Ligand code: ATP
């Protein structure tokens with residue numbers, strides 16, 4: 070086990086790295102962040118900020134020499150960098166697991182091999198694959214196999230002709246064509262798996278998206294216990310089959326036909342798990358520190374129903390947001406990530422609202438949301 074005040078390494082300096090760093094600091098660890106951006110949210114709170122590229126051998130050597138263990142917050146971190154580091158120090162999760170999560174084609178095949186359902190899809194490498202795609206995949210969503218996030222690298226296509234056009238527009242890189250499902254709702258689950266194979270799940274979150282970006286998470290999700298248990302068991306099975314050590318997020322679709330289908334996974338804490346900071350016995354970030362350091366997993370129980378709302382750059386459209394709307398509500402908590410430029414679609418922060426029930430928290434949270442996004446009608 071790695072005890073405080075060891076130095077921990079973090080590849081990636083975004084908000085997930087920042088919240089990891091804050092959790093590590095509370096426990097008495099020190100953190101070195103590697104991120105080329107001099108203004109990165111995690112770099113600003115880290116003990117050491119290495120401003121270098123993720124493949125920079127000198128920087129990786131520095132991490133390996135100075136850190137007891139290294140992890141990542143950034144999905145597209147070069148798996149090669151993780152593999153290189155693993156030869157010199159403890160790295161969790163393993164580069165191989167991260168590589169599967171980075172590639173939708175490998176990821177979907179892996180989910181199926183785990184015995185889990187996914188949306189009907191076809192692998193698209195060229196035009197011929199599009200012409201051969203079964204008709205039931207339309208209307209569909211063409212998704213780039215790699216480097217997509219927040220709905221980027223995705224196009225809705227009604228027919229083969231639109232699919233050709235979208236394929237070329239996205240650079241003719243490998244894609245998957247997925248049937249566009251009629252969703253009843255979306256849910257996600259964050260699990261942690263320790264080095265001894267023990268696994269633990271956080272409560273299921275129900276997620277609402279706006280324009281492909283997570284907007285609101287509601288916990289507990291308004292689904293049956295049976296469905297929640299199936300999602301948690303599915304996520305734990307994925308972690309086990311990957312021989313995963315660390316925190317893993319799994320997103321699911323619930324169709325109107327009542328099916329539970331895996332959408333994708335992220336080899337790290339997840340936006341839909343931010344509610345754990347304010348509403349669970351342990352946050353997903355403390356759990357990440359624990360799995361990284363080989364400590365026992367801790368209690369994941371939900372202490373109160375909670376709703377999380379993302380704060381995107383749009384909230385700054387008319388200047389500084391009306392923060393008193395959040396602060397006036399005693400059961401609300403504001404989290405800002407220290408980003409200097411508010412761009413549309415950029416995740417700047419979030420707030421959570423506790424309540425006697427998920428419905429009560431949601432009602433309060435949406436009132437605040439309406440005040441912070443005066444231009445939004447949905
Ligand atoms: P993120 O990284 O933010 O999770 P992403 O860019 O990796 O997003 P997905 O999770 O694949 O993309 O899709 C984003 C959202 O688009 C989903 O959460 C869902 O709302 C919608 N979506 C994606 N695929 C489908 C589908 N097959 N049918 C219906 N809706 C879909």
Ligand code: MG
Pocket residue numbers: 320332333
């Ligand atoms: Mg997603």
